[in-house]
Structure formats: structure tokens, C-alpha cells
Amino acid sequence: MTYSDNESLQKAILGKFRPSTLILTSGERLARQLKHRFRLSQMAVGETAWAMPQIMSLNAWLHKTWKMAWPEYRPLNHLSRLVIWQEAVNLSPPPPPIDWEGDMSLLESLDESYAVLVRHEIAPEGRGEPYTTLSTWRQKVCQNFERLASIQRAFHPAHLPDCVKKIIQRDEIPIPKQIVLAAFEAPSPIEEKLFDVLAHKASVCRLDLPTGKPCRIRAVILPDRDQEVKWLVEQVTLDAQHIPLNGIGVIVPDLELYLPYLRNTLNEVIGPSLVDNYSAFNISLGEPLSHQSLVLAGLLPLRLATEGEPRQVLLSLLLSPYYGRWAEVRDQIARADRIWRENSVDANIDHLLRVAASRDPNLFYLIEGAPERLSNVYAPLRTRSARRVPDWINILERFWNELGFPVIADQIDTSSWKYLKDILLIFKKDLRKISLTLYQFHEWLKYALARETIHTQGSEHAGIQIVGLIESRGLSFEKVYVLGLAGTTLPRPVRPLPLLDPEERGKVQGGTPESQFSFAKDAFQHLLACAPDVTLIRPEQEGGEPLSPSPFWPDSQESRTVDLWNEPNGVWSRIVWLSSAYEGMKQGEHVAPCDPPLESSYLPRTISVSELAIALACPFRFLMEKIINIQPLEQVEYGVHPKVFGSYIHRLLGLFGRSLCEQGLDESVDQEGLQEFLKVCVDQMIRNVAQNPQWSVELRRWLGERDKTPGLLDQWLRIEIERLRKGWKWLKVESSFSGLSFPDWPFSVSGRIDRIDYHPDKGIVVWDYKTGEIPSKKSVTTDLIEPQIPLYILALKEHKVAGITQNRLEDRTFSGGYISLKKWSSISHQDYTPEKETWEVVLKRWQEVVSDLGKLVAAGQYPAEPYPVSRTDKKEKPCEYCPYRPLCNPLLRT
């Protein structure tokens, strides 16, 4: 019998209901929708109590019927099957190149192949000549599996239709007189045989899925998947104004692919449910248990032990709200991360705890806790040898108990905890005889948790229904959207099934392109029967590559786009961040992040040259970093951090230079003697780090290798000696200055000059050593963004440098620049004397720029604006790597 759509099919199915009728459906979802429909129909005619018809999925009925027969053999659950597969593979290891290391995907592949073959009545253990090495091996492993299962008086559930068929044939159980087989789209051969036997024993009526001819069908193409989902959500929100929510269906052939897009956009526009299970939408695909926060927190000790005890995982454990032990002290413990980062300690609990203890003993005691210390509870997880699975579970549970896990926050946590405990119980029972290393146990547990899904929001009977292709069989809605109808979605690619030989693949559904196409063709026609109004949607491209449409895509289509910023409609105003952004943009004008102005008393009286450079680059950053003192967390650096290295070099050259200045360094110097002395200084500087392999590499770069390659410092010294021979003298090394100020500066500036040189004809030059990139001359003299050298010269001219007497400066010319120490080939002295003007003119400009900045900050204004007073056009530069970006408002700067 055929029907025009699923609505009439469902009515016809329920129309067959008599007290002795059994209604079997292809899937659970249809069975539940039929029961709900029946309930509503009874209430509509004023009934208050009724006998519920026997409606169930074929799978549920098979299990129930088998149980009723008091059988000696039981169908195996998934986990027990994997255990037996593992044993079976251990008995017959796979041929090369398959690497058998307890690989779960191999076990899963065997289980899937076995089920597919049984459903198609092909013997998995082989009755003919196998074609390939893999299928020969599979046959052997399947024989092992059947033997091992039989020893346990169990069997693979794929055999259930056949087992039930046999007990019905032998009249070992009674079956209803009337049976309705509803919506079986593509029953497997083993199911067809069962249906034949049922037809001999009872009156069987088959109601097949209709081929749909909707009143309205529309095809819409959008630029990509993100736009597809946005457009869909816009449409369903508009539909919801005149269609009951549960009358709107969204069928997604590749639901897993679209799940993140759907969840994000629906939650943003429609919002999460306020009351459990009363969400305005229901996504049938649950979330894997392994994604739940409580479960992720519960597995942290296993991750810690199997991933090499990384700092981040230990910190996640200590700061996790699911562990009650540290609830009161979590904010104090968070400081440990700063210590670890500053000390570049990134793994190993012993090391991490030692460093924490050396810097802050109290912190160490907070982390270790009481009564049982963290390191004691954790110690059993460090065992490398294999243990029985129940032992690992006991260790894990003890860890949880001692550390107060779990602290439950809401309903989702409650059900996650229940499912997690259930899975551990199953593990204890089904894997009780198995010994695994901790790594293997972790893998098995992760695998089981990823397969278990939980439903976190929504109901099947209320809200917009979002379902996959198979689940949509027989469902009825007022309006349906089909999402993602691209060429790779319907039909799906051929199932890989690598353990089947080509002949076997030719016989199973989905094993060839032809069978996938024929399945997809039927499925497409059946989904058109889900509603009288159907909208098909597909993306035009993915990652810049065009996507072909499904072969069932209609000829005429509409192109749509969603432009939230330029063409918003009422739907999008539901998104909080978007409406706030619009509000912000309407205000238009710059909003100072520090409004009202900061009291001038907060401005330091003295700032260093490097702080002045920060304030020039961005006053807001100066406010955050230097006044409020918010510092970005250090990143753990592998190798020698360039900053640390730069500071060592500065100290080394300072030590070397000071000693030589004291000895009155001049052109009569002995080069070899200086080199030896430099090495002595180097040894003194790096004594504490010389054993570190990363430092030894750096040292080789700096000192070179005897008779092989000259070092960077050798080259530098050679150039310096040449300069000394040309009449230069090192006047002062590491000279501090302070109190540099002018009448309209609200602060004074202090600093330290790396070196001051003197030449009788050329005057005085201030130098700064640079181990990294040196600033350009333009940035110093014209753009006015690099204050170092000009301020040093100003300090000298204003007699602010300690140890330089006034008479040494009289009638001298002044200049300054950088000594580049970045690489051997580019070591040089870069004098930044301006080309077409004098330093006096440049220094005057600098005085004005600092004064402009001073006025701004003295008025309490710290705008998030790069270079507000400098003369540069490269304004965006300071924002490129600025750690304060999340604190300032980038929108205001565009």
C-alpha cells in the first residue's frame, strides 16, 4: 500500500491498531512519534485513559523477544565484543603492514565488517576462497571470535534476526496475530527472511515509506556552510511566528559535520534552554560523553600520567572546579603558573612542585594539600607496568575521592557523572580479566566515553526538530528544511570496508557506487514525504573549492547570502554581541577607555626611557602595564629566550667595558690579551647556565670555536680595537642618568646609557647595544617613535649623566646610535647623525613630542591609540603583538 506523504502513512499505521496488533518500525524515533500521536488523538476525543498500542522498533522487539525465550546464549554488548575481538586478534595477529598495538579502530573495523556480512547473509568466517590477504586474515579472526564468544555462551547481535526467526519457526514463543511492518526503507536480507517467517505465522501488513511530492519545493544555494546555517536559522525563526515549533523539521544528511555550526548559531539566536528539556530546538544527535566538562575533568589524572605530566594539565587539575580539595585556595594556586612560566618549567610533577616550593613554600603546601598529599595519591598512576582494569579503576576512584571529585554544578553534570559511573561499572565487569597499561586503559576509556552520547537539551515532542537522514524516515512535519545537499552528502561516498574482498563488497549495501546511489535516490524521495513544504539548501564552496550539488538537486535554484552587518533583520537583533556592536557603532565617536580621566597623582614622577617608549607607542598600554601593573603571563620558552639572552650580553659587555675603562683603555691595547679577558668575563657571566645545552649552543655562536669559526664577540672586539686605533676612547660604560626634565614635562626621565665614546675631532657619541633588530634612522629622527638615543643625548647635554663632568662636555659635538650585535656579518656602529639637519633641531622636536604626551597623561587621558603624538604614518605597528588587545577596544581604532 502506498501513501502520498508521511502524514497519511502515520494515520494509516495507527488506523491498523487493534488490541492484538504489533507495530514494528524501522527506527526508534518513528515509534516514539507514533506513540505520541496516538496519545494526542486519544486526548483529542476526550479519553483520559487508554491502552497503549504495541509500537516498537524492530531492534527493540528482537532483543525483547529473545529474552522472553529464556535462551542459553546472550547477545554481546559493544564493549564485550571489543574485548573478544582483541583476544581474537591476539591469537591471529594481522599481516604486515598493519601495526597491531591494541588499535581500537582495527577492532571497530572488524566488528563493523562482521555485522555487515551477517546482515547480508555472507559468512564472515568464510566459506569460499578469499580474494585478499586481508580477507583471509579476517576470516581467521572471525573464526576465533565465534569460538571465543561461544565459550562465553554469547553471540554477535547481528545474528539476532536469524536467532529470533528460528525460535518463531519452532513455535517456542507466541507472536501477535496482526503485525504491521512500518517504514522499512532498505531491510537487509537477514531481516527479509525474518519477515517471511512472520508472514507465515501471522497476518502481516507492510506499510512502506511513501515517495513524496510536496506542494512547495524550493532550492536555495548559499556561499558556504556557515552562511547556510545562518540563513536556515533566520528562516526557522521567522517560520516560528506562524508554525508550531515541533511542526518545523530540519533534516541534515551529514549531521555530525553541521553540528558545531548549528549549535553555535541556534544558541546565539534562540538561546539555551531556561528549563531542562524545554529548549526551543532539539538536536537528535546527543553530545559524546567525552565532551562533557565533568568527564574531561575526571580524566585529567590519566592525561597527566600518560602525556608526560605537562604543566598545563596539572594546572587544569588544580584549577578545575570539579575538584573540591582546592576550592578555597584556587586563586592562590593560580600564581604557581606564573612561577613555572618564569622558570621555564613545563613538565614533570616533581620538578614543578620543587620549583613552586623553592619560590613559595606556602604555595607548595596548598598544592599538595591534606590529609593525603597530591603526590602520594597520584603516585600509583605512574606505574608503567600493566594492571587489571578493575585495579586501574580503583586507583582512579581513590584519586577522585581523595581530591573531592566531582563537585556537581547542574543537571548536565549529574547525568554525566551517572553515565561515567555506569561505564566504569561495565568496564569492571566486562574487562575484569584484562590487563592493560595505563596508556591502554586510558585509550579504552576515552573510546567508550566518545561512543556514549547524552542528550543535554530539548525534547522530541517540543521545539524545532533537527534530525539525521535515517532518523527522518516516516516523520511528519508542516515544513522541512534539508541542509547541506552537496554531492558528497547524498549519495555518501562508498563505505570503505577494507576487510571485505571485492566480491563481498559488491553484495553489501553501500559497498559500491551503484548501491550508494540507489539508496540515496530512495532516501531523497522519502524525505520529500516528510512535509508539504520542503526547502533544500546547499553550500556553494568549501575552503575556496567549489562543491558540486547532489544529483537530486532541482534545476531551478535561488542564491542567497546573509550579511549581518549591512543587511540585518529582526532575527539577528536577538544576538547579544551583534546588537551591542550596533549600539557601539551608533555612538561613532572615540570612547576613551579611561573615562573619567585618571587622577594625575597616579602618574609616576619619574619614568624610564623604556617606559616613555611604551607611553609614546600607546598611552593605554602604558596605563595597563606601568600604572595598573597588569602584566601578560610569560610564555614558557624552549631554548634561550631572546630577552634573557639580550640581558646577559648587556651585562657581559658592561662587565668587560667597566673593567677596561678603569684600566684606561687606549690604542695601545693588546688584542690577544683582550680576547682572553673577554673569555674570562664570559665564564664569569654564564657560570650558572653553562651546563644547559641550549646555552652551550648560544655560547658557541658568541665565542666561536677555536681554529674553526670566529665568534660574534671576537668580531665585535676586532672592530672595537680598530676604532680605538683610530683615536676613539671609551669614556664611560653603563652610565645612569636621572632627573631629565623640561618645564612642560609632567615627569622626569631616567635611564642608563650602554656606552659613551669620545674622539678629539668627532666629539661625543652615545651608544646602545642591540642584539636584535635596530630601529631605523627615520624612526629616531623624523617619525619620533624611538626615544632612546635622543633622550640619552639630551641627558648628556643637560648634565644629568653621573660621572661625566661638565668640563668634559664643553664645546663638544654630540651624536648617538646603535651597535648592532645581531649577527656576525652585520656587526657595526650605526651613528644616527641626522642628514639634512642638526641634532639640535631633532632634539627640539623630541622635547615637544614628549611635552605633548606629557599634557595628555597629565590630564589623565590614556587613549587606546597607537602613537597619538608621534609623526609616523605606521600607526598600526604597536597593535601587532600587543598583549593588551583584549582590554582595549579594537573597533574604536578602525
Ligand code: SF4
Ligand atoms: S592593541 Fe593597540 S591600541 Fe590597544 S592597547 Fe595595544 S597598542 Fe594600544
